[in-house]
Ligand code: SF4
């Protein structure tokens with residue numbers, strides 16, 4: 001599908017009930033922008049000397065040294081207060097008109113930038129893509 005055929009209705013379906021896979025580029029961007037408010041909503045799985053531990057990205061990047069660590073992955077928005085995954089993105093704001101707005105639009109994750117056209121181009125057809133009314 002060509003990009004010109006796509007017009008987002010801002011329904012917000014793609015911002016709820018989804019486990020976003022964050023990439024290094026996202027983390028680097030938020031660190032460079034000093035956005036600990038975003039980083040604290042990301043839980044990292046980290047391997048250090050053979051053991052695996054979980055830590056928020058805000059805590060991880062605030063540490064003095066990360067030498068020898070391997071970040072294994074970071075998926076889904078996380079709430080440190082309740083120590084749970086969030087079903088809805090904490091940066092989604094639905095206006096009175098019902099339109100979804102992204103509070104971090106200019107620095108949103110790569111996965112959000114790619115949805116849905118890049119996935120469609122790659123031949124992906126998952127539940128969220130099927131629910132996108134703009135396709
Ligand atoms: S599901 Fe589709 S139409 Fe709805 S906000 Fe996401 S990209 Fe836009």
Ligand code: SF4
Pocket residue numbers: 014015016089090091092093101102103104105108109112
């Ligand atoms: S970062 Fe923005 S585009 Fe991505 S899920 Fe959250 S509100 Fe939606």
